[in-house]
Amino acid sequence: MKSPIERLGAWAELPFFADDYPRIEAALRAEKREVFPPQDQVFAALEHLQPDEVQVVILGQDPYPTPNHAHGYAFSADEDTRPLPRSLANIFKEMRNDIGAAPQTADLRFWADQGVLLLNTVLTVPAGQPKGHEGLGWQKLTDQVLGRLSDRPRAYLLWGGSAQKAAASVDGTTNLKIQSHHPVGMYGNLDFFGSRPFSRTNAWLHDQGLPPINWANPEAA
Template structure:
């Protein structure tokens, strides 16, 4: 990681992970013979887009999409041109349509990040074609430190899947809004993700606290 890349992390660069754990992970990535997703400049994009003080909602996933051309550094998101949608994202949009009556017009969820939604995977890289292939590299240390750093202020947490549940085990459900469900993948979405209404529940919680709701669909907001 160059000084410029580190500076793009802003306050996140102060986490112990970047001095204690990242050098070893980086060395292991350098000798990886398989293609690594997302591309190196996008690995920390989720943190670059939302600084700690701006985080209002945390969405935790598993690891990046293993299909080349899909992963771009934001959990569950993909580049705008990606069609058909990744299957997990397709299920997220199905649930959103049932919950709030609409969904975004494309796969890029960057506009969520611009509103303070941290789209973070528990593992930030994956070998092309092998889901969970970097599960043992040590990325979970970063996720744990991020959650600990955010723990002083109430936030909404959408914990999608067993990996997210495990890493976020210490998130206080009495202090925060925590919505724990199955992962939205086709293998598990019907085990509790569908019907969980996460988007309306998060907005109701935010508005009850006097905060602005998240525009989940990218539709123009009413004046």
Template sequence: MTLLPHSGLGAWAALPFFEQRLPQIEARLESEERPFLPPAPQVFAALERSQPDDVEVVILGQDPYPTPGHAHGFAFSAAADVRPLPRSLANIYKEMQADLGVCPDTADLRFLADQGVLLLNTVLSVPAGDAGGHRLLGWQDLTSQVLQRLSDRPRAYLLWGAQAQKAAAGVDPADNLKLASAHPSPLSARRGFFGSRPFSRTNVWLQANDRNAINWANQRGKL
């Protein structure tokens, strides 16, 4: 029995990471004295919900929210009943409101995954209360393989912050839409995230390439 269930990965299961690297990460997690987040069955939730051929947009996060009850396996997303909103997510909604005139009603972004938005953290676990505490486990190998798998056709990449931009350095801007800006955290959002209009710009690109726009707010009205 594996520590991190991943039977629902579908096509992602063919990535070498799951055979070559994951056992080492599981061994490290088994020796971890602190509880880690998200709960083990949700660690690969973003990949399970968004199969490779369905992905139109990639948003790369850093690592899961370290507050118990927040992280559920999707970058920047949290459980629907989380209040107040995590601070980075609150800034994302502020920018979305400025860009589109609407934003979601809750912290749960899983509706975006159902439209082809892969919400993937570059590190998939975190010790409770210790942001960045698992950044050296080797999760970045999975990110690299996911992005390589998605290089088969043009996609949109929303890269907020240096970590996401470094992870996606190999994504060809000639073939793909790469929107890079500061991270939406309170420490950096005013350094270029606010005013970057990533949501409307992504939709313009998608529609120009004969693809469906994303309903970013899960509401009727502006996309």
């Protein structure tokens, strides 16, 4: 069986995995609290897509801190998650207003099948403690992933301050950058609603000669 790093393909070449991950891995081993997502799912989003396959990047903050929710993809959760996490419920509300439909479950991995990288800026979280691993150093990986993806234009959906700070160096003239408040929290009902990120992303992909993302129906993806 391949190790988590071996499953990363080209991403494993990023300096983070030699320079920073051993320290983070040791900190996770020493962690007394339950950590999400499960260890074998921490890098799931990167394992799913190689750099050249990425068309759209959606940056999240950190994994859901609720048991049985996080599975390694930003904003996504296991298929049987009920009720939906609040941020995802707002994402689906905006999607219905934007394109007239939304998925039936919390599992967004069919987006990744189409080239959408669902990456959190911090890849682990202690149970019940949002941002509890913000100081571990995961942000260095985010920086390097975005640097690797700077080789050609892509669409970036940046919801909230953590995502916008992480992607501050992404060129907004050659790439599509859609920035708004995070879809949950005290500002979740402000400029996130009405930002139309899904239709705008598909219009931009069309202009690039690329297929649109099927956001709503996993069976047709």
